[in-house]
Amino acid sequence: MSKLAVGIVGLPNVGKSTLFTALTKNEVLIANYPFATIDPSVGVVAVPDSRLATLSAISGSKEIIPAIIEFVDIAGLVAGASSGEGLGNKFLASIRETDMIAEVVRIFEDSDIHHVAGGIDPLSDIEVINLELILADAETVGKRLSNVERDAKRGDKGAEVEHGVLSRLLPHLESGKLANALGMNEEEQKLVKGLHLLTMKPFLYVCNKMTDGYNLDEQNDDRWVRLMEFFTNTGAEYVVVDAGMEHELKDLSDEEKNEFRREYGAQGSGVENLIRACYHRLGLMSYLTTGEKETHAWTVPVGSIGPKAAAAIHTDFEKKYIRAQVVSFDDLVTAGSLAKARELGKLRTEGKDYIVKDGDVIEFLI
Numbered sequence: 001m002s003k004l005a006v007g008i009v010g011l012p013n014v015g016k017s018t019l020f021t022a023l024t025k026n027e028v029l030i031a032n033y034p035f036a037t038i039d040p041s042v043g044v045v046a047v048p049d050s051r052l053a054t055l056s057a058i059s060g061s062k063e064i065i066p067a068i069i070e071f072v073d074i075a076g077l078v079a080g081a082s083s084g085e086g087l088g089n090k091f092l093a094s095i096r097e098t099d100m101i102a103e104v105v106r107i108f109e110d111s112d113i114h115h116v117a118g119g120i121d122p123l124s125d126i127e128v129i130n131l132e133l134i135l136a137d138a139e140t141v142g143k144r145l146s147n148v149e150r151d152a153k154r155g156d157k158g159a160e161v162e163h164g165v166l167s168r169l170l171p172h173l174e175s176g177k178l179a180n181a182l183g184m185n186e187e188e189q190k191l192v193k194g195l196h197l198l199t200m201k202p203f204l205y206v207c208n209k210m211t212d213g214y215n216l217d218e219q220n221d222d223r224w225v226r227l228m229e230f231f232t233n234t235g236a237e238y239v240v241v242d243a244g245m246e247h248e249l250k251d252l253s254d255e256e257k258n259e260f261r262r263e264y265g266a267q268g269s270g271v272e273n274l275i276r277a278c279y280h281r282l283g284l285m286s287y288l289t290t291g292e293k294e295t296h297a298w299t300v301p302v303g304s305i306g307p308k309a310a311a312a313i314h315t316d317f318e319k320k321y322i323r324a325q326v327v328s329f330d331d332l333v334t335a336g337s338l339a340k341a342r343e344l345g346k347l348r349t350e351g352k353d354y355i356v357k358d359g360d361v362i363e364f365l366i
C-alpha cells in the first residue's frame with residue numbers, strides 16, 4: 001500500500017507546527033520508506049503498536065518495522081482562501097493531495113499567544129475553516145454540474161446518475177455541510193470521488209489544550225458545550241492533545257513520557273492517541289508478520305480479504321495467493337510460540353475469501 005497522508009489544517013497560531021514537530025519526533029528510519037520526501041513540512045510517523053515488541057521478543061526478531069502514516073503541516077489558511085486570498089490556492093492544493101484532514105483548534109486561553117479571531121472559540125474556528133473548504137468544493141461541483149447537464153439531457157445513463165447526485169450535493173454544500181456528510185449509494189460515491197473534493201475526505205478534529213492553563217473542556221465552558229453539541233450532531237470524531245507538552249516531551253522514551261503525563265494529569269492527551277485515531281479514521285488496520293529477520297506491521301483497509309492483504313507485502317502476492325496460516329495475536333501470545341500455537345490448533349489455514357482481522361499474525365503460502 002502506498003503512503004497515506006494526514007493534512008494538519010487550522011487557523012494560524014493554533015499549534016499546528018508544534019504538534020507536527022511533536023509527531024515527527026516519532027519519525028521512523030527514512031531509509032525503509034523510499035517514497036519519503038525531504039520536504040520539511042512532511043513527516044513519516046510510526047503508528048504506535050505495543051504488539052510489535054511482544055511478537056519480536058517471541059520470535060527473536062532483529063528488527064521491528066511499524067506501520068506508518070505521513071503527516072503534512074499545511075500552513076496558509078485564512079478566511080478567503082477559497083477565493084485565492086493569502087496562500088489560498090497553494091493551501092487548497094496541498095490539502096487535496098492528502099487522504100484525510102486533522103483540523104486543529106485551540107481550546108486554551110493564553111493572552112501571550114495571539115489568536116487571529118481575537119478570542120478563543122473553537123466552534124467558530126471550525127466554521128471559518130470548513131467554510132473555505134466547502135466553498136472550494138461548491139465551485140468544483142458547480143462547474144461539473146453544468147458539464148454533465150448536457151450529457152444527462154442527451155440520455156447518457158452515467159451522466160444522469162452523476163447529475164442526480166451533484167444536484168443534491170450542491171445545495172448540501174451551500175448550506176454549509178461537508179460533502180462526506182451527504183448520504184450516497186456506492187455508485188454515486190464513486191462518481192463523486194472522481195472530483196477529488198476536499199470535504200469528502202475523513203475529518204478528525206484535534207482540540208489543542210495547555211496543561212495547567214485555562215482549558216475550555218475543564219471549565220464546563222459554554223464554548224466547549226457548543227463544540228461538543230456540534231461533534232455529536234455531525235457525528236464527528238475528535239481527540240484532545242496538549243501539543244505544547246508533547247513537543248517538550250518529544251525526546252523522552254515512551255515510559256518517561258507516560259510518567260510525566262501521569263504526574264501532570266495529562267493522560268490521554270498524547271500524540272499516540274492522535275496517530276491511532278488518524279489510522280482508524282482512514283479505515284486502516286494492521287496485520288503482522290514475524291520471524292527471526294523482522295516483525296512487521298502491514299497496513300490494509302479494514303475488511304480486506306487475504307489476497308488483497310498479501311498485496312501489501314508485494315503486489316505479485318495478490319495473484320499468487322493460495323492460502324494463509326493465521327493465528328490471532330492473543331492466541332499466539334498465550335501459546336508462547338508459533339510451534340505451540342500450531343500444536344494447540346490455534347494456527348488456522350484460511351483461503352482466498354478470508355477477511356483479515358486487525359492483529360492477525362499471518363504467513364502467506366504462495
Ligand SMILES: Nc1nc2c(ncn2[C@@H]2O[C@H](COP(=O)(O)OP(=O)(O)O)[C@@H](O)[C@H]2O)c(=O)[nH]1
Nearest residue numbers: 012013014015016017018113209210242243244
Ligand atoms: N504551552 C503551549 N503552547 C502552545 C501549545 N500549542 C501551541 N503553543 C504555542 O502557540 C504558538 C503558535 O504555535 P504554532 O505551532 O506555531 O502554531 P501554527 O501557526 O498553528 O503552526 C507557539 O508559540 C507555540 O509554542 C500548547 O499546547 N501549549
Ligand SMILES: [Mg+2]
Nearest residue numbers: 016017018075
Ligand atoms: Mg505553523
